[in-house]
Amino acid sequence: MGILVGNHTRLIVQGITGREGGFHTQQMMEYGTQVVGGVTPGRGGETAFGVPVFNTMKEAVRETGANTSVVFVPAPFAADAILEAADSGVELVIAITEGIPVLDMVKVKKFVDERGVLLVGPNCPGVLTPGEAKVGIIPGTVATPGPVGIVSRSGTLTYEVAYELTLRGIGQSSIVGIGGDPIPGMNFIDVLRRFQEDPQTEVIVLIGEIGGTDEEQAAEFIREHVTKPVYAFIAGRTAPPGKRMGHAGAIISGGEGTAESKIRALEAVGAKVAAYPAQVAEFIEQDLK
C-alpha cells in the first residue's frame, strides 16, 4: 500500500471535461485508479468516461464517497478549485496545474493546513503507487512495485529516475511529485516522514533542484528522524544565478538556493548524491546487492 494513494483511493477529477483532464482520466482509469466522478461547473448531470460529472465538489463527494481529488483546472481557476476540494470532505488534493499565482498559494496553503487536508502540488506530476493507482500524469510504464520511495520537485526527472530503477529490476513503493512552485503543499519533510514510517519503503530517493531551502531543511530532518538510506539528485549545478529555470521556484537569488549548498547539506547527513539522474539507480543497484 502506498503512502498517499492506492486501492483505497476514490478519486474525483476536477476539470474532467477539459482536454488534459480527459486524456489523463482515461490514463488513470487504464492504470487501475478508481475514478468515481468528475467536477466541471455547469456540466453537472453529464457523464464523462463512464462516470458522473457534478457541478460542485461537495455534491461529488456526497454522491460518490470520494476521498481524493485531482485538479486539472486551468491556472486562473485552479486555486479556487483547490479551496473547493479542501472544503468538500476529501482528505487529499493533488494539484497538477502549473502557473497558479504564488500569492494565491500563500492563502491556499493556510486554508488547507487549517482543515487538515493534505495537498500535493501544484505544478506537479502527482502520486503513483506502482501496481495500485496513479493520480496525476506520471506514465505508469516507468514504475514497478518495490522498496524505493521517491519524492521529487520535478516531474520528468522523477520519471527518469523511476525508469532507470525499473530497467534494473528495482521497484518503487510510492512516487510523489511535490512540484516546482515556490509554495508547495506537502514538502520534502512531510513525505520523508511518511516514507520513514512506511513498512514497504526500504530506501528513499530525494530529487531536488535549485531555489529555496527545502532541501537543506530536509537534510536537517534526515539527520534527526530518518534511519533509512537516502539517495539524492539535485538539478541545476550548471544553472546561472538570478535566472528562473522554468519552474517558478527554481531560481538562485541572493546567494540562496544553489545546487552546491543543497548537495553539501545532504552529503553532510549521509545521503548519497548522484552526479546524473541514472546514477541514483546505479548507486541503489550496487548497494542492494
Add this chain to the structure above:
Amino acid sequence: MKLHEYQSKRLFDTYGIPVPQGEVAETPEQAREIAARIGGPVVVKAQVLVGGRGKAGGVKLAKTPDEAEQRAKEILGMEIKGLPVKKVLVDPAADIREELYLGAVLDRAARRVALMASAAGGVDIEEVAATTPEKIVTVRVDPLVGLADYQARELAYGIGLRERATVRQFVGIARALYRVFVETDASLAEINPLAVVGSEHQLMALDGKIVLDDNALFRHSDLAEMRDESEETEAEREARLNGLSYVELEGNIGCMVNGAGLAMATMDVIKFFGGEPANFLDIGGGARAEKVAAAMRIILRDPNVRVVLINIFGGITRGDEVARGIVQALEEVKPSVPFVARIVGTNAEQAREILQAADMMTATTLAEAAQKAVELARA
C-alpha cells in the same frame, strides 16, 4: 517581470507612498526641460533593468538645466551590464538626512509575505543580510489578516525610529507597500533608500524596484503592458510569446527538454560528459507541435549551436506530439546541424517510429544521448 524604477515609483505614488515628482526623458533636451520645470538641482538616473547603476556611472547629480542636459547626454546611450540606456528619470534632488530600507518579499520557507526593514539603507540589502543580518528587522504577514499596524510599528521601532510623526508616516508607508505587493501580485517590492529628507524629517521613496509574478499577469493587463520589450533578446521574446521557458547560455549544445528539472539535469549531464550547454529550454507540459517548432527555431537562432539534444520524457507531453513537432520544425527550418533525440514515456514508441522515419539519431538513455551530442559538438 521586472518594472523600471520610474514605473515602480509611479505605482508607489498611486498608493500614497511619497516619491520625488520627477519625469522620464528619452533625449537630453527633454531632460533639460524637465530640470527647468523642476527648478533646482536634479538627479539624472539611467532606467535599465539591472542593479548597480550608480557604480556604473548611470546616476548623476545636476545643478542646472544645462548640466542636466549634459548628464543625460552622457547617460543615454551608455551600456550598463550590456543593456543600452534608452530612458533617464529626472528627479528633484533630495536633502537626504538618513537612508533606510523597506522591502516586501515572498518568504518561501515561512510561506508568507515578509516585510523587511533596515536602518542600513541605500546599499545592497543582500550584502547587509550576509554581513550584518542583525541590522534587518523582519515581520511575516498572515495572508488573511494582512499587515497589521503593530507589525509595521515593530519594524519602525526595530530600526530605531523614535519621532512619533516619523513612526506614523513609516507605518502608513509599510501598509501601502504591502498593498502594492499584494494588489500587483509582486514577488518583490522594494524601497531602497527610503530616505529621511529635509528639516521636517519626512520619509520619501527615492528608489523603487518591483518584480511581478509572471503567473499572475493574466489578471493585470495594465501591468503586463508596462513590459519593456527592448530589454529582451529576440529569442527571449519569441520564447515568452510561445509560452516557453528559455535561458541563453554560453555553450554549443542546444537543448530542448520537457520539464524544468529534466532540462536542468540535461545541462548538468552535458557538462558532466565534458560538453557545454547552449541554453536551458523547457517546452513545458502539454506542448503541441507548433510550440515544439517554435522551440526549435529559437534554439537554431543561436549561431553557437553545433548540435541539438532533444530529451523528452512523456508525461503530460505526449511523445508522438513532440515527434511530429520536431519533424514539422525540421521541414520548416532545414537546419544544418545534427540532432540527437531521446523520447521515452507516454506514446514513446510512436514517437520513435516518427523520428526514425525522418532519419533522426536516437538514444535510449540520457547519458547515451548526452555523450553522442558531446561527440558531435566536437566533430
